[in-house]
Amino acid sequence: MVRRSPFHDRVAAANQTSLWSHWAGHLVVDKYEMSEKFEYTAIRNAVGMFDSSPLYKYRIVGPDAERFLGGVLARDIRTCGPGQAQYTIWCDDRGFVNEDGVVFRHGDDDFLLTAAEPNLAYFEHLVGSQRVVISEVTDDIGILAVQGPRSRAVLAALAPEADRLAYFEHTDAKIAGAPVTISRTGFTGDLGFEIVCAADDANAVWDAVAAAGEPHRIQPFGQTALLMARIEAGLLLIDVDFEASRFAENDEHRSTPLELGLGWMLKGIDDEARPFIGRAAIRRERDEGTSRWKMVGLVVDWEDYDRKFTAAGMVPPKDHTPVHEDMMVYDDDARRVGYATSFMYSPTVQRHIALARVRPELATPGTNVNLEFTINHSYVKVGAHVARTPFFAPDRKTSMPDDPVAEPADDETGDAS
Amino acid sequence: MSDREYDAIVIGGGHNGLVNAAYLAKAGLRTLLLERRHLVGGAAITEELRPGFQFTTFSYALSLLRPNIIHELDLVRHGFMPLLMPSSFCPMENGDSLVMGQDRNENIKEIARHSPHDADAYDQYSHDMDMVVRAVKPLFDSVPPNLFDTSPDGLAELADLARHLRGIEPTVVHNLVRLLTGSAADFLDDYFESDVLKGYLASSGIIGTKVGPMSQGSGLVLLFHSMGEHDGHFGKWAFHKGGNGGFTQVLARAAEALGTEITLNAEVERVITTNGKATGVALTDGTELRADVVVSAADPRRTFTEFVDPRELPADLVDSLRRYRYQGTSSKVNFALDGLPRYPSLGDRSDMFRGFTNIGPTVEYLERAFDEAKYGWYSTRPFIDGAIQSTIDPDMAPPGKHVMSCFVHYTPYELKGSTWDAEREQMADNVQDTLESFFPGFGDLVLQREIVTPLDIETVAGLPEGNIFHGEFLAPQMYFFRPAPGWNQYRTPIDGYYQCGSGTHPGGCVSGGPGWLASKQILKDLAARSSQRT
Ligand SMILES: Cc1cc2nc3c(=O)[nH]c(=O)nc-3n(C[C@H](O)[C@H](O)[C@H](O)COP(=O)(O)OP(=O)(O)OC[C@H]3O[C@@H](n4cnc5c(N)ncnc54)[C@H](O)[C@@H]3O)c2cc1C
Numbered sequence: 001m002v003r004r005s006p007f008h009d010r011v012a013a014a015n016q017t018s019l020w021s022h023w024a025g026h027l028v029v030d031k032y033e034m035s036e037k038f039e040y041t042a043i044r045n046a047v048g049m050f051d052s053s054p055l056y057k058y059r060i061v062g063p064d065a066e067r068f069l070g071g072v073l074a075r076d077i078r079t080c081g082p083g084q085a086q087y088t089i090w091c092d093d094r095g096f097v098n099e100d101g102v103v104f105r106h107g108d109d110d111f112l113l114t115a116a117e118p119n120l121a122y123f124e125h126l127v128g129s130q131r132v133v134i135s136e137v138t139d140d141i142g143i144l145a146v147q148g149p150r151s152r153a154v155l156a157a158l159a160p161e162a163d164r165l166a167y168f169e170h171t172d173a174k175i176a177g178a179p180v181t182i183s184r185t186g187f188t189g190d191l192g193f194e195i196v197c198a199a200d201d202a203n204a205v206w207d208a209v210a211a212a213g214e215p216h217r218i219q220p221f222g223q224t225a226l227l228m229a230r231i232e233a234g235l236l237l238i239d240v241d242f243e244a245s246r247f248a249e250n251d252e253h254r255s256t257p258l259e260l261g262l263g264w265m266l267k268g269i270d271d272e273a274r275p276f277i278g279r280a281a282i283r284r285e286r287d288e289g290t291s292r293w294k295m296v297g298l299v300v301d302w303e304d305y306d307r308k309f310t311a312a313g314m315v316p317p318k319d320h321t322p323v324h325e326d327m328m329v330y331d332d333d334a335r336r337v338g339y340a341t342s343f344m345y346s347p348t349v350q351r352h353i354a355l356a357r358v359r360p361e362l363a364t365p366g367t368n369v370n371l372e373f374t375i376n377h378s379y380v381k382v383g384a385h386v387a388r389t390p391f392f393a394p395d396r397k398t399s400m401p402d403d404p405v406a407e408p409a410d411d412e413t414g415d416a417s
Numbered sequence: 418m419s420d421r422e423y424d425a426i427v428i429g430g431g432h433n434g435l436v437n438a439a440y441l442a443k444a445g446l447r448t449l450l451l452e453r454r455h456l457v458g459g460a461a462i463t464e465e466l467r468p469g470f471q472f473t474t475f476s477y478a479l480s481l482l483r484p485n486i487i488h489e490l491d492l493v494r495h496g497f498m499p500l501l502m503p504s505s506f507c508p509m510e511n512g513d514s515l516v517m518g519q520d521r522n523e524n525i526k527e528i529a530r531h532s533p534h535d536a537d538a539y540d541q542y543s544h545d546m547d548m549v550v551r552a553v554k555p556l557f558d559s560v561p562p563n564l565f566d567t568s569p570d571g572l573a574e575l576a577d578l579a580r581h582l583r584g585i586e587p588t589v590v591h592n593l594v595r596l597l598t599g600s601a602a603d604f605l606d607d608y609f610e611s612d613v614l615k616g617y618l619a620s621s622g623i624i625g626t627k628v629g630p631m632s633q634g635s636g637l638v639l640l641f642h643s644m645g646e647h648d649g650h651f652g653k654w655a656f657h658k659g660g661n662g663g664f665t666q667v668l669a670r671a672a673e674a675l676g677t678e679i680t681l682n683a684e685v686e687r688v689i690t691t692n693g694k695a696t697g698v699a700l701t702d703g704t705e706l707r708a709d710v711v712v713s714a715a716d717p718r719r720t721f722t723e724f725v726d727p728r729e730l731p732a733d734l735v736d737s738l739r740r741y742r743y744q745g746t747s748s749k750v751n752f753a754l755d756g757l758p759r760y761p762s763l764g765d766r767s768d769m770f771r772g773f774t775n776i777g778p779t780v781e782y783l784e785r786a787f788d789e790a791k792y793g794w795y796s797t798r799p800f801i802d803g804a805i806q807s808t809i810d811p812d813m814a815p816p817g818k819h820v821m822s823c824f825v826h827y828t829p830y831e832l833k834g835s836t837w838d839a840e841r842e843q844m845a846d847n848v849q850d851t852l853e854s855f856f857p858g859f860g861d862l863v864l865q866r867e868i869v870t871p872l873d874i875e876t877v878a879g880l881p882e883g884n885i886f887h888g889e890f891l892a893p894q895m896y897f898f899r900p901a902p903g904w905n906q907y908r909t910p911i912d913g914y915y916q917c918g919s920g921t922h923p924g925g926c927v928s929g930g931p932g933w934l935a936s937k938q939i940l941k942d943l944a945a946r947s948s949q950r951t
Contacts, residue, residue: 033503033768034503034518034519034520034523035501035503035518035519035520037501037503037519038501038503038519038771038809041500041501041809044498045498045500045658045809045810045811046809046810046811047811150811214817215811215816215817216811216816217808217809217811302484302488303485303488315547315551315649315651316649317649318648318649318650319649320648345648345649347499347501347648348493348498349493350484350487350488350493350497350648351488
């Protein structure tokens with residue numbers, strides 16, 4: 001039978017739609033409310049809470065834990081001190097990405113890694129003679145994400161430690177008497193936190209967050225709202241924007257970190273003291289310029305979009321539901337130059353946006369391309385331009401409570417027009 | 418200050434003035450905007466009247482904003498943030514209610530509770546309205562032709578209009594005519610039998626206008642309010658983050674980023690004209706400012722009879738303006754609340770407050786509220802369009818507390834045998850008593866109330882006779898005739914002097930349409946003038 005999250009009792013009580021799906025073998029809510037857009041709006045405008053417990057979780061401990069992770073993960077784990085967390089990836093020896101996840105460092109020799117897919121065998125086979133113990137703790141732990149502009153106020157009311165957390169830091173704390181870890185992390189691209197607790201404490205933690213959030217109009221949100229927010233945040237999703245190399249059918253379904261736009265993760269790749277799986281191949285790709293693609297953001301030209309739908313006798317649709325299917329990208333000479341993997345109308349950016357891969361020479365922000373739509377059952381190309389991701393990156397995402405308010409920067413909306 | 422030269426001066430920092438100034442600055446004109454008050458926004462402002470409580474003193478919902486303005490002025494960068502209103506709530510006098518939400522099937526079930534017949538009739542109605550809106554939209558979003566312009570260009574514009582109308586399906590044209598000439602009640606009767614559904618929909622046919630839902634002309638108002646567009650859905654409204662004042666602050670930032678200079682506390686006394694041509698403005702403090710283009714973003718009365726001397730204008734225009742009707746009939750009563758009201762039959766539910774709360778349960782209720790206004794009095798049991806914005810925007814009130822904006826009909830500007838100074842408290846009591854009758858215990862929640870009568874709308878915001886749209890939405894005051902026959906293209910008889918307030922096409926509401934379309938006309942005229950010179 002499909003598993004239930006540690007928060008299931010509360011989640012089920014809050015779910016007014018009876019719409020459920022399965023995620024990593026767990027029952028999860030599509031939307032709690034009749035309107036997923038309302039849930040999404042809470043993330044951008046107030047605060048929302050999301051049960052991300054189904055993630056796979058691995059505890060990695062031992063004197064060689066850092067050396068082990070340093071060899072497996074592409075991002076330098078040595079730069080992640082105790083009390084910090086890292087978004088990271090792991091690759092195969094051909095330099096293709098297997099998966100991504102977040103690693104939390106609790107001590108010199110103590111890490112917790114979360115991942116979307118099972119990885120225990122993969123990691124264990126790489127341990128060799130290193131003094132490392134990897135244990136799966138997936139079912140022992142609940143994770144509750146609290147995301148949105150009011151999330152700090154909600155958390156601070158429960159655990160004052162949260163107030164001073166910098167982006168991707170974490171701290172131990174107590175909520176409703178239960179020991180928890182609070183991290184300034186999330187999958188929404190907004191100010192946000194995640195609370196990691198023992199499965200047995202999950203209901204108490206949910207209740208405490210719901211009560212502290214009530215005056216701030218907290219709203220539980222489901223998968224759809226999360227998947228909307230993550231496109232705006234430019235965050236990649238496995239099996240949508242990329243596939244795990246080790247299960248891919250052929251190289252067309254594989255991607256390298258550079259192709260996924262994750263080059264920023266590879267700082268220190270030339271440091272000989274840190275060989276990691278895939279390093280040699282990634283350096284070769286970099287040096288020889290052999291990347292096939294570059295992951296970019298696309299912003300659809302609203303005028304062209306409106307014009308083409310209107311001319312076809314339609315009201316130009318502005319549907320926020322994420323589309324997770326390939327959409328073809330062409331240059332102005334109708335040559336195929338890429339494909340979008342995630343697409344939506346963003347209510348926050350007020351444009352249709354996509355995560356797409358294009359030929360590397362077209363990846364400069366502002367470059368014009370064309371995205372293919374189906375209008376009246378025919379293929380129609382609509383203008384779009386390459387934009388930086390994230391599409392939406394409010395200052396509050398990374399700022400501290402007493403930071404001065406910043407002026408809107410020129411390149412911040414990710415919109416180069 | 419007096420030696421500063423501008424290319425364009427915009428008088429009035431309402432949202433249309435801001436939009437207009439932003440477009441002019443974007444086109445490269447050195448643009449100055451002058452606002453009489455200490456803040457921009459005009460009828461779209463948010464004020465903190467009690468610590469932590471944000472009141473939308475006048476307008477309260479983002480209704481008809483033209484989507485191209487969002488993009489062309491890059492408003493998202495400056496904080497534009499519409500918030501979906503996920504529900505509409507219509508309490509009924511028998512204690513039942515109609516709650517409309519975002520899910521079509523739920524709505525069908527909810528309507529069917531009141532009338533199974535109306536369930537699919539509602540889909541038909543929505544579809545038919547959409548078709549009419551789509552047909553009208555190109556007219557809404559362009560400078561209307563001038564019926565009296567017999568130049569080749571003028572005739573070509575009329576021919577374009579005729580071509581557009583010919584392209585519309587006959588049934589859609591017929592629905593359009595039914596709406597433009599008929600009553601909202603008749604139109605709705607053709608679809609529905611449920612009183613509460615008709616009451617809910619008919620409310621859009623009276624907002625801001627001195628008509629009852631059974632009056633001819635209310636169909637036009639119903640259509641007008643359906644012209645709104647939110648994320649690709651016609652007739653959908655939103656709250657802006659921080660209220661409508663939050664929106665006009667976004668506009669001000671965008672206008673400034675494009676180069677507009679904004680001066681507050683600067684009241685224009687008159688437009689300076691030289692040989693029938695506008696050359697600048699004079700402020701009440703005596704300052705004179707020069708510009709080749711002067712745009713009035715104020716109402717037609719100020720534009721034509723205060724900023725310039727009527728003697729400078731053609732007699733037929735002066736005559737039309739004298740007949741132009743304001744006759745405001747709306748008020749606001751805004752509440753700071755200690756908690757959310759309770760609706761007994763819905764128990765502890767509060768999600769229905771996240772959009773409009775429509776106190777207008779039947780067409781008859783609305784029409785009876787209108788009856789008193791016909792004879793110069795305000796409604797004993799008024800129509801109320803309530804909005805507890807703090808339920809979806811936590812920045813509107815302190816945690817756990819709420820603000821409720823109540824738009825009130827009918828409260829005629831001219832009272833028979835009394836004055837608004839004498840009646841304001843009683844009017845607000847009528848509103849509060851009406852709310853109490855639907856939400857027992859409402860009065861106990863009230864921490865503070867702000868009363869805004871038509872007279873307040875006139876004296877504070879400056880809208881003549883408190884008409885919320887700078888003039889009634891009556892057929893003889895729309896499109897070809899707004900604000901006056903022959904002067905519907907944003908120009909005035911004075912060369913270089915333009916108009917762009919809600920008294921111009923397409924009309925009132927927070928749409929930005931007048932400001933945007935006027936800028937097109939001004940830039941077109943400037944381009945023609947400079948090409949004549951070269
Ligand atoms: C109570 C009320 C509720 C409403 N509710 C809604 C709603 O919910 N949704 C909606 O879409 N619409 C609503 N409306 C209508 C809408 O707000 C108006 O149609 C619109 O805001 C008018 O904008 P405007 O820029 O044309 O004019 P205004 O907002 O009237 O701006 C004119 C500006 O000119 C300034 N001015 C006047 N004289 C001078 C001078 N001599 N010198 C310098 N400046 C001067 C004024 O101070 C003012 O700022 C409402 C209106 C009212 C009054």
